[in-house]
Amino acid sequence: MNVGIPRALLYFDYFPLWQTFLSLAGFEITISPPTNKDILNKGVSLCVDDACLPVKLFHGHTADLADKVDVIFIPRLISISPGEYICPKFIGLPEMIKNSVKGLPPLIIFDYNLHKDLKGEKIAFGRLGTELGVGGRAIDNAYKEAKRRQLIYRGILESGQNPLSILYPKERWDEKLGTKGTIGVIGHPYLLYDRYISMDIIRKILDNGYNVKVPANVSHSTIEKRLENMPKNLFWSYGKRILGSGMDWLADDRIHGIIFVDSFGCGIDSFVGELLHRYNIRGRRLPYTTITLDEHTGRAGFDTRLEAFLDMMEWAG
Ligand code: SF4
Structure with missing residues (x-):
């Protein structure tokens, strides 16, 4: 069968x-x-x-x-x-x-x-x-x-490996090529690892000379630790993973910018994205942007947003 x-x-x-x-x-x-x-x-x-x-x-x-x-x-x-x-x-x-x-x-x-x-x-x-x-x-x-x-x-x-190197093993995904810094890309795995719908964002960032980290690169224990001082417990597993990994990157000098990729109409993403944005404003003030995807998202508009963010990374130096 x-x-x-x-x-x-x-x-x-x-x-x-x-x-x-x-x-x-x-x-x-x-x-x-x-x-x-x-x-x-x-x-x-x-x-x-x-x-x-x-x-x-x-x-x-x-x-x-x-x-x-x-x-x-x-x-x-x-x-x-x-x-x-x-x-x-x-x-x-x-x-x-x-x-x-x-x-x-x-x-x-x-x-x-x-x-x-x-x-x-x-x-x-x-x-x-x-x-x-x-x-x-x-x-x-x-x-x-x-x-x-x-x-x-x-x-x-x-251990830090790019998930796309496992999902698309025929391509080269050598992260060590990135010399300009590391960008944490936050989002659900079904958005980030689907190359069509994510407009191949991970490949584009790598090709621009940056390394990429995704929430799956942050261990479960680290996420729990980063969230232990939250005023209330989060009980959405993926909300925790997204917020916890973002909080970890805000405290990690090896991360130089954050892109939050969310889905239009997602309640969990809109809540967690706003929380993370506020923690960033009150703390490290890393270059940070949100890119929202839906079926109407155009490739040209997406690329312009990404390029603007990468320019911001250069200026933040
Ligand atoms: S509403 Fe949000 S968390 Fe739920 S399936 Fe859609 S993108 Fe995922």
């Missing part, structure tokens, strides 16, 4: 876990292609207007797989860390897809909820195996190996 996985949303964070599990459980896997104009247009036409761009893209990637696979894997991520939640759009995703995209093969809904404790992960994969008709030792072994590869992926990113 051929299982389709949409290359969108948290695929970019969890692909080693999902792909390894499904392939070791004996399935063929098809990942939708990198985002292109056709996928974006499909997503925009199928999804409700007021959804954010990443959710629209997920619709486009799912529709793209419709006639290529036997079933489509749709994650329903409720919580990825005990005591925390992620954006409610992830919870409603399977229902949105079922109601908006017609002509799909059967959907495999992967319910994933670690809100109570980490044991929820093994339970989720056990249920997934049962739904796919695989059980026993094969599932245990597939889960263990998938988990191992996921931890390796996370460890490599936390």
Whole structure:
């Protein structure tokens, strides 16, 4: 059986876990292609207007797989860390897809909820195996190996490696070439690592002679430490990651500027972006800009914003 996985949303964070599990459980896997104009247009036409761009893209990637696979894997991520939640759009995703995209093969809904404790992960994969008709030792072994590869992926990113060097290994991503300084690029992985929709921002910054860091390069423990003095606990996992990494860069002399890439209509991004901007104004006053993406974002306008920011970096010297 051929299982389709949409290359969108948290695929970019969890692909080693999902792909390894499904392939070791004996399935063929098809990942939708990198985002292109056709996928974006499909997503925009199928999804409700007021959804954010990443959710629209997920619709486009799912529709793209419709006639290529036997079933489509749709994650329903409720919580990825005990005591925390992620954006409610992830919870409603399977229902949105079922109601908006017609002509799909059967959907495999992967319910994933670690809100109570980490044991929820093994339970989720056990249920997934049962739904796919695989059980026993094969599932245990597939889960263990998938988990191992996921931890390796996370460890490599936390050691500072550019995630695009893993996702697009055929290209050269030698960060040591950057001699002008380092720019922290803040945003969700599904915006930053999707080269079409992010207008290839990471490549453009590298080509301008700067190194790039992304939130995945900051360890979980560092993020917790940076946020421990916040007046209130944040309970959105990705909001924490974005704010915590930004706070870490504001305190790190090796970071010389910050670009916040957010998605139009995202409540979490608008809140966290404003907080980080205020901390920067009260503290280091690093060159800082926000670039908001939606389906209408034009390449020329985007490049102009980026060039203006890079000019500001030069002046700040
Ligand atoms: S966190 Fe923001 S960008 Fe991500 S799915 Fe939710 S609304 Fe969209």
